[in-house]
Amino acid sequence: MVAALRCVIVRDLRLAARRSSDVMTVVLFFVIVVSLFPLGIGAEPKLLRTVAPGVLWVAALLASMLALGRMFAADHADGTLEQMMLGATPLGLVVAARVFAHWLVSGLPLVLISPVLALQFDLSQELLGVVVLSLALGTPVLSLIGAIGAALTLGLRGAGTLLSLLVLPLYVPVLIIGAGAAEAAASGLGGHAQLLLLGAMLIFAGAFAPWAAAVALRISVE
């Protein structure tokens, strides 16, 4: 069973490597959206420093949501999803492996590039650390919750926008806590509480979301 899961992750990574444009578009989207904010609200340094964590978080959230469409749609179209559903490994575990690979390809790059973008907003060192850590904990949660939405909207007309409508309300707590971590750190309280909460959300989502997404996949394929 572990071999099967490892095989699935390796497969997804291979596919991402051979179609690297998919990965690059998500990262580029993140960069562009973050750069749009100063253009929209003015480049006053103090203002930018205040809004930086929120801007980074919203942009990461949107970029993450963009990437969700890729999670199951391609496999559904070419029949691989059916094979996954008829396999010897429980579908929940397969979904968990897929979400992990999806995060490695669409979430982790955002986390890695966020320090560079934070510099654009002149964010201080410790705050930068908190923001990156909050994104590192939060983006997997976004991928996990997003997987449920992607599974529910499989094969539907207008799936992309519908997916956003379904998933954004569920993203709100993650956004509030995630962006709040840096704000708390900035006001001297330290972001530990929020980071711990994010960790708890990650564990909770990691335990339940793959199973819920598996149920949703079976509903969608019927």
Next chain:
Amino acid sequence: MSINWFKYSSPQTFFPLAGRLALGFGALAVLACAAGLYLGFFVAPTDAQQGESYRIIFIHVPAAWMSMFLYVVMAFWAGLGLAFNTRLSGMMASAIAPTGALFTFIALWTGSLWGKPAWGTWWVWDARLTSELILLFLYFGFMALQAAIDDPRRADKAGALLALVGVVNVPIIYFSVKWWNTLHQGASVSLTKAPTMAATMLAGMLVMSFAFWFYSIAAVLLRARCIMLERERSSDWAAQYARGAA
């Protein structure tokens, strides 16, 4: 006397019962609404700080309570449908959503109307209003998902899963928004704390809550009847009903 509840678990038998119940609850709703509005607009005393404009809470608060209550009820029916694979449960959940969305919208709109004379702005990022806004998105998401799926069985099950995920998230959303609000607003403008509750004010709100509840039952049952007719249109009883009504 033991009632055979399962007798009513098929659309065919539930349809006439729903019609009678809807009529009864509709009448009750009109009465309760009249009583509640009378209490709210004429009997309850004028508030010392806000004058007469506070009276909108007699609609705002019951509507907000209903919006959250209906979401939980919807999730309950959805869960039943998913667990026992019954058609009627899914139809009930689908019937509840628009009424729930309506009350959420009323809560938001009356909240906004209240905010203007009380605090000078049309919108306040109060914890409860913001949570209501997100609840409205959850309702819309449910309705949009069901509308996008052609197959009724898949629509029921997919909506059910979404409703269940939503109901788990509603407390999380509420607490995170509340926390966010205290961080950003400080001495917050809490819309429901404003007037100290005189007994008549509380009575008025409770009566209006019942009025909205009865209305919801009536509206949901009528909508459920429409859904039943639409889904079961190829069956005999529906065809008979259509002929009878024609």
Next chain:
Amino acid sequence: MEKALEAVDLRCTRGERTLFEGLSFALKGGELLRIGGPNGSGKTSLLRIACGLLEPDRGEIRWGGENVRMLKEEFWARLLYIGHANALKDDLTAVENLGVACALAGIVADDRQIGAALGRLGLAGRENLPARVLSQGQRRRVALARLALGADSPLWVLDEPFTALDAAAIDCVQDLIAGHVTRGGRVMYTTHYEASIGAAISRRIDLAGS
């Protein structure tokens, strides 16, 4: 392991149409079952119901007496399903694709065995090409190569296995199916091609269509 696949009083509707109802059959070891019928008569739906992918409107599918939707992985580990779609990734090579398919199905096969299976289906020399450059027939053969490794799966469910294949490949697949049935396996399939598969017990169920 003498478990039988039983269908009990199946009913399937698609939208307003009832495709079939009251359908029952049993598929025991060493038997070959062909589902026939015109286009749109529900053959693919029946196969998907048999696999447990689709829930019938009435009735159930049983494996060894238990409902397959309850058994889940216990049943699916015994099942080899090849549907209409090839389940191939364009960007992966034939070897990689087959490797993934085997891993998901719980079939243990090393690179040598995978290469041999592909060779059996006439793809020797093309194993390391990305699936994108293979022809339709070659892609179908990569998908069907799982049959050469699927001896341990008692139940094979194949939806139109012979589509897009040339004569040599058709013979090969027919041999694989016949071999499996002779060894005691059960095979359920649909096809428009008048196959001649040598099997001891060969039945046919035709869905009427409307």
